[in-house]
Amino acid sequence: MIHNPGRRLADVKYRSSEEILTHPCFVPARNAFVDAVLALYAGDPFLTRLILEAGRFVTFANIMCLHARYDEADRSTWPTIGRLNESMLQFGLSSPRRVEALVARLVHSGFLEMVPSRQDRRVRILTPTQRMIDHDLDWLAAHYLPLHILFPDAGFAPMVQRDRAFQLAQRLASIEFFGHGAHILASNPGVMLFMSRDAGMLILIKLIQMTHAATNESRTGLSYTNIGALFGVSRTHVREILLEAERAGFVQLSGRGGQLVQLTPAVIQVFDHFIADSLSGLDLMFRIALKTMASKKPSTHDTASSPR
Numbered sequence: 001m002i003h004n005p006g007r008r009l010a011d012v013k014y015r016s017s018e019e020i021l022t023h024p025c026f027v028p029a030r031n032a033f034v035d036a037v038l039a040l041y042a043g044d045p046f047l048t049r050l051i052l053e054a055g056r057f058v059t060f061a062n063i064m065c066l067h068a069r070y071d072e073a074d075r076s077t078w079p080t081i082g083r084l085n086e087s088m089l090q091f092g093l094s095s096p097r098r099v100e101a102l103v104a105r106l107v108h109s110g111f112l113e114m115v116p117s118r119q120d121r122r123v124r125i126l127t128p129t130q131r132m133i134d135h136d137l138d139w140l141a142a143h144y145l146p147l148h149i150l151f152p153d154a155g156f157a158p159m160v161q162r163d164r165a166f167q168l169a170q171r172l173a174s175i176e177f178f179g180h181g182a183h184i185l186a187s188n189p190g191v192m193l194f195m196s197r198d199a200g201m202l203i204l205i206k207l208i209q210m211t212h213a214a215t216n217e218s219r220t221g222l223s224y225t226n227i228g229a230l231f232g233v234s235r236t237h238v239r240e241i242l243l244e245a246e247r248a249g250f251v252q253l254s255g256r257g258g259q260l261v262q263l264t265p266a267v268i269q270v271f272d273h274f275i276a277d278s279l280s281g282l283d284l285m286f287r288i289a290l291k292t293m294a295s296k297k298p299s300t301h302d303t304a305s306s307p308r
Contacts, residue, residue, distance in 0.1 A: 042231070
């Protein structure tokens with residue numbers, strides 16, 4: 001199916017959200033995505049708190065995209081704090097102060113380095129370390145997995161297999177379409193209720209996994225007592241998110257003290273729509289990356305190593 005949002009993409013064929021959402025294997029693909037994301041983050045509270053809130057994760061991804069475009073000979077491509085802040089403006093998720101605070105945390109935790117430019121020692125280049133590059137590969141693999149399940153002959157295997165050349169090409173393609181990503185977030189306000197809170201999206205994803213695994217129990221409510229510990233947040237934090245979700249009609253709390261939770265059809269619909277929109281966007285980035293890789297040799301910039 002051809003999905004053409006405008007003249008810039010007139011020659012790019014990619015799958016629409018509707019095609020993905022109505023695919024007969026969408027639910028198994030979504031469940032595989034749920035399992036893959038939880039395998040990536042569950043049990044690692046530090047990584048969860050560092051990255052998984054909408055503003056923080058978009059900052060992380062934008063750094064990877066700016067890094068992919070970096071050409072030392074072209075000052076306009078240098079990934080600096082200033083350029084990162086510029087890239088974040090259209091998302092409306094983080095102030096410059098928050099972005100700078102996250103950069104400091106990424107540096108402190110070994111994900112990022114601020115390397116003096118060899119052309120201008122006054123300028124610090126944001127440089128992902130191997131740890132950050134590897135996590136980005138893992139993230140891409142988990143998020144391309146459902147597309148690979150839905151369309152096994154469409155060429156997504158390299159993304160699932162953590163191919164570094166495809167990682168670089170995908171992130172390079174993504175930088176030209178930050179507005180597309182911002183539009184996906186803005187078009188899914190229900191999901192933003194969870195994404196705007198620390199580990200909120202992971203809490204929702206975990207509840208979706210639990211609901212799928214325990215159909216009978218999910219009709220009367222699931223205990224969320226231990227969810228916070230998986231992601232390094234308190235039980236009170238989880239409960240506050242669920243109380244807000246209940247007011248929005250996304251969950252029903254029951255039992256003594258509201259210790260049981262049941263997802264409503266509305267939140268499943270909201271989640272599935274967001275996943276379909278995101279997968280459509282990822283397919284677009286992949287198609288552009290393929291065209292770029294086919295039209296010219298990959299950049300000499302190597303995403304597998306950090307310049308010193």
